[in-house]
Amino acid sequence: MGSQPEGKAVFDSESAKEMVKELRASFVAGKTKSYEWRVSQLIAMLKMLEENEQPIVSALRDDLSKPELESSIYEIGMLRNSCRLALKEMKHWMKPEKAKTSLTTFPSSAEILSEPLGVVLVISAWNYPFLLSLDPIVGAIAAGNAIVLKPSEIAPASSSLLAKLVADYMDDSCIKVVEGAVPETSALLEQKWDKIFYTGNGRIARIVMAAAAKHLTPVVLELGGKSxxxxxxxxxxxxxxxxxxxxxxxxxxxxxxxxxxxxxxxxxxxxxxxxxxxxxxxxxxxxxxxxxxxxxxxxxxxxxxxxxxxxxxxxxxxxxxxxxxxxxxxxxxxxxxxxxxxxxxxxxxxxxxxxxxxxxxxxxxxxxxxxxxxxxxxxxxxxxxxxxxxxxxxxxxxxxxxxxxxxxxxxxxxxxxxxxxGVGDSGMGSYHGKFSFDAFSHKKAVLYRGLGGDASLRYPPYTRGKLRLLQALLSGSILRIIRALLGW
Structure with missing residues (x-):
């Protein structure tokens, strides 16, 4: 199962470590964070799908005898829609969200910034090998991450084609594909990732989650169940x-x-x-x-x-x-x-x-x-x-x-x-549309204050009056604040 074809380099833990190191260097350099890079990769994916529809349909036929309509609509068509939506909405998704502030931090303003997590791993499934591989990657690209994709070896024709197409069309310094079976997946799971996105069954999900826990890596698990x-x-x-x-x-x-x-x-x-x-x-x-x-x-x-x-x-x-x-x-x-x-x-x-x-x-x-x-x-x-x-x-x-x-x-x-x-045994986390962008983003809270008007209220020495006023401020009640200021 894990044997290597003759002449093909062995992908082991050391190989995985070097790959992650290279991707992290690209990420730290800021290559994936620019709006222009994100747009270029989504356009490249669209071009990849449009220019290779028949090879994709053929690979799906080889692996699953999948009818052309199902391949064209449920895999290629849905991926195109995901790319187009991200290209249309991504600038809006990337904008900071204004957040309200309270009397506790007055005067102040606040916002929530969506920042990329870093280097992420996507482990996909065999039943929809193109959709379930590339749809999460649309979100990871839109959010500004470097990415490793591990397609399923159970759909070998699709896996091989995915590896070739991604290498030909996408930025190889930031997006890579690793083919293989258990040894290659195990080598990848030994590394520290900023997020792992897994689609598959509950048994393997437990292995993925256990590996992620060693590095405190967050996970999205897309599983199944008896619907x-x-x-x-x-x-x-x-x-x-x-x-x-x-x-x-x-x-x-x-x-x-x-x-x-x-x-x-x-x-x-x-x-x-x-x-x-x-x-x-x-x-x-x-x-x-x-x-x-x-x-x-x-x-x-x-x-x-x-x-x-x-x-x-x-x-x-x-x-x-x-x-x-x-x-x-x-x-x-x-x-x-x-x-x-x-x-x-x-x-x-x-x-x-x-x-x-x-x-x-x-x-x-x-x-x-x-x-x-x-x-x-x-x-x-x-x-x-x-x-x-x-x-x-x-x-x-x-x-x-x-x-x-x-x-x-x-x-x-x-x-x-x-x-x-999913929820419970059927998984955790969600994606599609903006939810994909959010799945691969960190929501960073930012509070802005000036240096003027500094009040002594929060500093020692502490007094009963300061205590009453701070309690009133935390409650948010204007009446309590007035009463505290008047010493009532």
């Missing part, structure tokens, strides 16, 4: 199922952190929902979905075997009501619906991250909230389909998740005015 979908009755089932399909199978065949993981609906509604899924899935992927070119493959044999283990468990395999076909040669599993799976089955104990979709049935839709809580943790996303405003209010108030969507799935990912990130 539920509550489907109420008395709704347009055709629209609901199509939108669930779009967020599940049309998002990398379920291999997405915000992919619907399981559905909760009432017994009375369950078979209507299953029938609607059967109809819409056949329209989208045909009678033989394994032959469809619009369905991604499973990324590798390990993940393929993991999904079959979930599907072939004795108490689960009998619950398949649609799909279940598999093609081991091409690593494909058809869209699969399972009805009324046991809550103690393996498929309900871990994030599925694939084309399997269990349906849990309840007597009343309000019982869905207890089911979500019983699954443990706080998911990255939660979805509700309903026309009931009272149920919507209860959903928003009671379900804790990274993000909520009512009457759709996954679309909040594309809204740059909303923070994207």
């Amino acid at each position: 539920p979908v509550i489907v109420d009755s008395d709704i347009d089932l055709k629209v609901a199922t199509r939108r669930i399909i779009a967020g599940k199978w049309a998002c990398n065949n379920g291999q997405a952190c915000i992919s619907p993981d399981y559905i909760i609906t009432t017994k009375d509604n369950s078979m209507k929902l299953v029938d609607s899924f059967k109809c819409e899935l056949e329209q989208f992927y045909g009678k033989n979905p394994l032959d469809s070119k619009d369905l991604s493959c499973i990324v590798n044999s390990n993940h393929f075997d993991r999904l079959l283990k979930l599907l072939d468990e004795d108490k689960v395999s009998s619950k398949i009501v649609h799909g279940g076909e598999r093609d081991e040669t091409n690593l494909k599993i058809a869209p699969t619906i399972l009805l009324d799976v046991p809550k103690n089955s393996l498929i309900m104990k871990e994030e599925i991250f694939g084309p399997l979709l269990p349906i849990i049935v309840v007597d009343k839709v309000e019982e869905s909230f207890d089911v979500i809580k019983s699954c443990g943790g706080k998911p990255l996303a939660a979805y509700l389909f309903t026309n009931n405003k009272k149920l919507t209010g209860k959903f928003v108030a009671e379900v804790s998740a990274g993000g909520l969507v009512v009457n759709d799935t996954a679309v909040h990912l594309a809204e740059h005015n909303l923070p994207f990130g």
Whole structure:
């Protein structure tokens, strides 16, 4: 796994140390801090995406059999939007924010400056290898940082292309890519960073966080979890199922952190929902979905075997009501619906991250909230389909998740005015739009005072009168201040 190709230099802890030293020298010299440098790198990234769309689409096809539409829109298109937004808004983001001051420091003025953190590490995931690698980097560049990207070795064609393109288009003295597997990642994690941004699973996130703790390095962890979908009755089932399909199978065949993981609906509604899924899935992927070119493959044999283990468990395999076909040669599993799976089955104990979709049935839709809580943790996303405003209010108030969507799935990912990130087991920190800029910035507080009008109030010798006046000033009450000044 960690072996080096013949003729390729070994990347070890010493190599990582030298790389960080070089990047820190560029940062200390102020190269990344200027507005002009930030603009030049974002324009370079845009040019890189525009001139290499077909090689990127080909790499994603090699790694994941990803359809061209998904590659072009969900990876390249969203990255272009991120770059354009940053170019449009970055000057405004960089401006100091005026802050109010209180009587305690009167007379004074204050502001909050966004300053770059320094040298940051981005460790990305394999399922959206371009989007999840470069989208955080847009924020890191906009904030003025030097950057190391470690793409996932599980998507080797994408990793190799990322390394080549970044070296060709971006400033190599400030932005670098390190390919490799566990040894290279371990070497990077031994170094001191000013922030680590990791996208992946909880197991590796704990390793990243433990390494960061040794240097008191802050982290952003973008993880996942079992994202539920509550489907109420008395709704347009055709629209609901199509939108669930779009967020599940049309998002990398379920291999997405915000992919619907399981559905909760009432017994009375369950078979209507299953029938609607059967109809819409056949329209989208045909009678033989394994032959469809619009369905991604499973990324590798390990993940393929993991999904079959979930599907072939004795108490689960009998619950398949649609799909279940598999093609081991091409690593494909058809869209699969399972009805009324046991809550103690393996498929309900871990994030599925694939084309399997269990349906849990309840007597009343309000019982869905207890089911979500019983699954443990706080998911990255939660979805509700309903026309009931009272149920919507209860959903928003009671379900804790990274993000909520009512009457759709996954679309909040594309809204740059909303923070994207997890809570609890699904991660910490957020990004997208200005939230990406903030994730890689330090908010520095600055207070300005003059040297005139110095009062003796804060200096010894301390008296009861000084104490009363200082207490009044800290309270912010004009009446108390007047009373203290009058000696009352």
